[in-house]
Every structure is written in C-alpha cells, then in structure tokens.
Amino acid sequence: MAQVPQTFFDALAVRTWCSLALTQLGRAREEIDSINVYPVADGDTGTNLYLTVESAATAVEAVFAGHEAGAVSGSPSLADAARAMAHGALIGARGNSGTILAQLLRGMSKVLAAEGEAPHTDGDGLRLALRHAADSARRAVAHPVEGTVLSVASAAADAAAGAEGDCGAISRAAYQGACAALAVTPAQLAVLEDAGVVDAGGRGLVAVLAALVETFTGEAPGFSGPVVGAGAGTHARVASARHGHAEDCAGGPDGEDGPAFEVIYLLEAGDAAVDRLRQRLDDLGDSLVVVGGDGLWNVHVHVDDAGAAVEAGVEAGRPYRIRITHFGADDAHARGGERRPRERVQRAVVAVVPGEGLAGLYAEAGATTVLARPGEPPASGELVEAVRRAHAREVVLLPNDADLRHTAAAAAEQARAEGIRVALIPTRSAVQGIAALAVHEPDRRFDEDVVSMTSAAGATRYAEVAVAERQSWTMAGICQAGDVLGLVDGDVAVIGADVTATAAAVLERMLAAGGELVTLVLGDEAPAGIAEHLEARVREAYLAVDTVVYRGGRQGALLLIGVE
Numbered sequence: 001m002a003q004v005p006q007t008f009f010d011a012l013a014v015r016t017w018c019s020l021a022l023t024q025l026g027r028a029r030e031e032i033d034s035i036n037v038y039p040v041a042d043g044d045t046g047t048n049l050y051l052t053v054e055s056a057a058t059a060v061e062a063v064f065a066g067h068e069a070g071a072v073s074g075s076p077s078l079a080d081a082a083r084a085m086a087h088g089a090l091i092g093a094r095g096n097s098g099t100i101l102a103q104l105l106r107g108m109s110k111v112l113a114a115e116g117e118a119p120h121t122d123g124d125g126l127r128l129a130l131r132h133a134a135d136s137a138r139r140a141v142a143h144p145v146e147g148t149v150l151s152v153a154s155a156a157a158d159a160a161a162g163a164e165g166d167c168g169a170i171s172r173a174a175y176q177g178a179c180a181a182l183a184v185t186p187a188q189l190a191v192l193e194d195a196g197v198v199d200a201g202g203r204g205l206v207a208v209l210a211a212l213v214e215t216f217t218g219e220a221p222g223f224s225g226p227v228v229g230a231g232a233g234t235h236a237r238v239a240s241a242r243h244g245h246a247e248d249c250a251g252g253p254d255g256e257d258g259p260a261f262e263v264i265y266l267l268e269a270g271d272a273a274v275d276r277l278r279q280r281l282d283d284l285g286d287s288l289v290v291v292g293g294d295g296l297w298n299v300h301v302h303v304d305d306a307g308a309a310v311e312a313g314v315e316a317g318r319p320y321r322i323r324i325t326h327f328g329a330d331d332a333h334a335r336g337g338e339r340r341p342r343e344r345v346q347r348a349v350v351a352v353v354p355g356e357g358l359a360g361l362y363a364e365a366g367a368t369t370v371l372a373r374p375g376e377p378p379a380s381g382e383l384v385e386a387v388r389r390a391h392a393r394e395v396v397l398l399p400n401d402a403d404l405r406h407t408a409a410a411a412a413e414q415a416r417a418e419g420i421r422v423a424l425i426p427t428r429s430a431v432q433g434i435a436a437l438a439v440h441e442p443d444r445r446f447d448e449d450v451v452s453m454t455s456a457a458g459a460t461r462y463a464e465v466a467v468a469e470r471q472s473w474t475m476a477g478i479c480q481a482g483d484v485l486g487l488v489d490g491d492v493a494v495i496g497a498d499v500t501a502t503a504a505a506v507l508e509r510m511l512a513a514g515g516e517l518v519t520l521v522l523g524d525e526a527p528a529g530i531a532e533h534l535e536a537r538v539r540e541a542y543l544a545v546d547t548v549v550y551r552g553g554r555q556g557a558l559l560l561i562g563v564e
Contacts, residue, residue: 005218008120009112009129009167011081013215015064018057018085020211024220025050028207036200038148038191044389048095049204051385052102055092059084078120082112090292091266091321094385097201099264099300100149101208103140103291107133123163123170130174131157142278142288147189149201155181156209168216175209175221182206259285261306261363262325265371267297269317277316284308307360314356314553322356322371324363325389347442347449348392351433352378352400352408355555358430358521365437367398374556377404383411387420394421394446396453398436402428402490423450428490429462430552431519431562460519460564461510463488464557465503500530503559504537510563511542518545519562521552526559 006013025032025046032046063076063084076084086109089102111129112121121129134157137150144150159177160170182202186193214220269277274290274297281288285303292298299319303309306324313319349367353359359369368390370378387395395415399408405426412422423446427433436453444452468483474492479485486494486506493509496502507518518538520531531549538547552560 005168006215007166008122009078009126009216010120011064011076011078013120013167014078014081014085014112015060017212017215018053018060020214020220021053021208022050022057024207024211025053025204028203032200032204032207035197035203037195037197038189038199044095044391045097045200046204047388048093048098049101049201049208051094052089052092052098053208056085056089056102056105058092059088078118079113082109085109087296090296090298093264093291093298093300095262095264096287096289096300097149097204099289099291099298100137100141100201101205102298103137103289104133104153104205106291106293107136110136123166126167126170127160127163130160130170133157137291140289140291142282142290143286145189147185147187147192148199149205151185151188152178152181152199152202152205156205166216168213171209171212171216172221175206175213178202178206178209259287259302259304260326261304261309262287262300262302263306263309263322264298264300264324265310265313265319265322267292267299267313267317267319268295269297270295273316277312280312280315281309284312305360306363307357310356310360310553319356320371320373320376322359322369323386323389324359324369326363326366326368345390345392345442347394347396347446348390349396349398349437349440350383350386350390351398351437352383352404353430353433354400354552354557354560355430355521355523356553357551358553358555361550362433362437366440367437372401372404373554377401377407380407380410380414383408384414387411387415387422388418392420395423396436396440396450397422397424398427398433398457399424400427400430400433402426421446425450425454425457427457429460429464429560429562430555431462431521431560432457432460434519434550435460435562435564456564460562461489461513461515463493463506463510463561463563465499465506465559465561466557499527499558500533503530503534503561507534507537507561507563508541510561511538511545515542515545515563517562517564518547519560519564520547520549521555521560521562522549523552523555523558523560530559 029046029050036045060081063080067076086106089105093099093102108129111132134153137153138144156174156178160174163170163173182198185199185202210221278290281301285301287302289300290297301309351362351367352370352372353362354372359371362369368386370382370386372378397408397412408424412424415422425436436457439452439456441449464487466485468479468481468485470481472479476492476495479495484496484499484502485492486502494502494505522531535547538545
C-alpha cells in the first residue's frame, strides 16, 4: 500500500515507490508500447517495464509480509527492502528495456544497501544512488547508444547532482532532468526523429521517476513532455507507430539488418565466466545487455543463432528461464528509420521445451519457446506471457508434456479472453511437438493447420530413457534407484542396467508397430556413441526408416525417442 509523502528514503519509501511506479507504468503502458520504433518492432516495451517493476514490487512486499508474520523480528531495514527490489527486478526483467531498468534499480540498491542497518538515507544518499544507477546501467550495455533510456538516466543523475535539499527536491530535479533529456532523444537518434517519437524506454523511466517524486512529495507530477516529436511529416508515421509494435534497446549498430532472435535467460555463473560470455555473445549478435552480479545474472541479446547464444550460457554456468523470441521478417531491427513497426502476425506457434538445445531448434523453426527445466514446470502465467510475446492473432500452443495439460488449458483460456485465437494441441512430448511443427503451414486456414498439426503429433509415438531416482512399482515390474527406465507413451516398458541397451530395446519395441522416421533427442548426460549405435540398428533392421538426431541439452531425460 502506497503511503505518501515519505520524508526519508527508508524501507517504507522503497515499498511505496515500487507500488506507485507500478501504477504509473500501468497507466502509461499502452502509450509506451505504441511509440517504440528502435530497434525492433514488437510493441511490448511498456509491458516489459511493467512486468519488471511488478516483480520488484512483489519481492519487496514479500519482505514486509515476512516481518509482519513474525518470521523475522522487527521491521525491514532499508538494505532489506533495497536488495529485495533489485533481486525481484533482476529475476523478473523482461526485454531489453526491463533488463536495463533492473540494472538501474540494482545500481541504486548498491548505494542504499551500503547504509547497512541505518534506518534511512537522505537527499545526499538519493543523489549518489541515482548516479551509481546511471553509471552501472551504461556499463551493462555492450554498445551504448545515445537517445535511449541510458541518456535519460544519465541526465536524471546529472540534474540530481546539481540540486540541493531533501529527497523530494532531489527526486524532482532528477525527474525534470529526465523529461528534458527525453524531449531531445529524437535529435540524438535518427530512427526516432524519422518516426516522430521519443524513446519508449526513456519514457518509461520518466514514469518511474514520477513515482519517486510522488513518494517524497505526495504529488504526482503530470507528464508534459512530448510523446511524439516535431519532425516534418510525422503524423502518418506516428499513426503507424501507435499501431505497430517495438521493443526498446539501448545498443546495436545502425546501418544493417538485425538478428532474427531475442534470447533472454537468467544465469548462475561467476564473474570471470560472465566476462567471457559477454565477449562471446557480442561476437554472435547485438543489443547485448548483461546485468546482475554476486553469482546471478540476467542476459539479453539479439542473435541469428539462438542455439549458440544458449550454448554460450551453458558453457558459462547454469542458464534457466530461457526465453527465445523470433522477430520474423516483418519485425526485423528498424535501422535508420527504414523499417516501420509491423501489425500482429496472423499466426504463431508457442511451445514448451525441456532443454536448451530444443529451445534453439524450435525457435529456428519460428516458434516462441518456454523452457521447462526438470522440477521447474512453467506456470500458466509464463505461457500466457509467451503467447503475448508471439504477437499473433492466432496461436497454436504445444505443451509437450501430459502434466502441463491443465496449465496450458488455463493459459489458453486467459489468452482467448484477451482476444487471441488459441488452439491447444495436447502434445505429450517434445518429439510430438517437433512432428507438429514440421507440418505447420501458417498460410493455410487456421482450422486446417491445427488439424494437420494435431494429426502429425498424434501419429508420433514417444518414449524416453531416464534413470530411476528411487525404488518404485512400474508396469514392467519393480525398479531400484539407479536402474535405467525406458518409458513408452508415458508408461515404463523396459527396466535395464545399461542406457544404450535399454534405449535399443525401447526402440525395437516401438518400431515393431511400424514407422517411417525415428527422432532421437540426446540429453547432456547421454552416453557417448548412443546415437550412432541406435542409428546403425535402425539401418540394419529397418531399411525404409530414416533417423534424425538432435541435441537437447539439459532436458532431464537421457534420451527422447519419437517414431512416426
């Protein structure tokens, strides 16, 4: 609950600021979504900023709830609230703009938390926090570009540095400096001037700073700056922008077509590994932003090879919550104002996948993916968000897991309530999803496409090879911890001691019923040579059957098998 005005910057002020920022971004979300034209037109900058702050606010509320419930004695300290805000923003950051905002909040929290057990800080502390936020955000971007949210943040910090007084005076000076900087972003970035709009990410930061002013003064400053610029002949372009869709980005070279995929993931890794990752990803693509620290990072990059970007994260540490979005030909980077934001695409596929390798494979086939790690199934909200990111009028949803049937159904219902036509194909394995995606044709009628994809998935028998974690009764008898299990269509059919032998027995059983194509998806811990052994068995015994092999990454199962 927002309580204003706050005299000092204490834990309650952090809580109030997050709440008010969420309200401000909620009001401005559609406006911010509509004006962004640099560098990718996918229309969710305002939404991404809102979701990032929502995650920050939820984390802060959890800290207060813990103290109020008596789990922790006393009241939250400024350091407690600031760290929670930064952590919540980091793990919930969406898109390039949200990732940069998360680093801004982290930069502020470093200063606020440095107060230790001090109950609050004053105008001097806020001034220093704003400076550290702007500097740390700029360092997080591989190739900073002026005329973006980075310029607005730096101007806010500069204005605060020249102001005197309490937190109210400092926050108001920062807000006014941000507004002035936002107004000149079209003069700094040609694509904004050509479209006649200000930077969308910068506009979002202005909303967040307006909430900061309200926190300390009790009055929300009315935004009076321009949303559209004054360039000649801008009206048609502004109308196009407001019906188009773009994601703000503070980095990326001008003058060339941009990469096809946006890749975002959380990463557990050390500083040295992240330094190497930055160089690797910078070589792969553009719009690189890596934020965080203390072993937890949020990575954002635009690339042509989504699989390579994920693999680079695997080499650096443990990536998770991986999100890969395909921009599409009409949604490429808007360079030099030459490309206009697009309308929604007619149709898209959203798929849940169990490993990083499959995430790259699905994304390269044009699907929007949601990663499901072992023991970490996605919630319905994550699936809804993926449907929104797909930015299509019609969406085919592939849960690829029988246990996700109800979750996917709930997500489909919510998306339908938002006006999106959604068809849920009850795929029970990623190999069924591969079969469905192989026959997907977005140019034919929606119902025909869904029927064809459903038929292909249903005609694909699926199996997996895994290791038993404990003793259990199964359809094939009693298994012990450490036994190798071969599951066909969800039921244990083979219990063995050797992975390759068990996989071969499973495959023989499946092919006994016929088949034309075998799909093998190897997990990271699959034994060397297993794919070659199985391929040879198929060639020797089933001359008319083809085999394809994919690398699935950390997918839980040692091996996934599909026969169609």
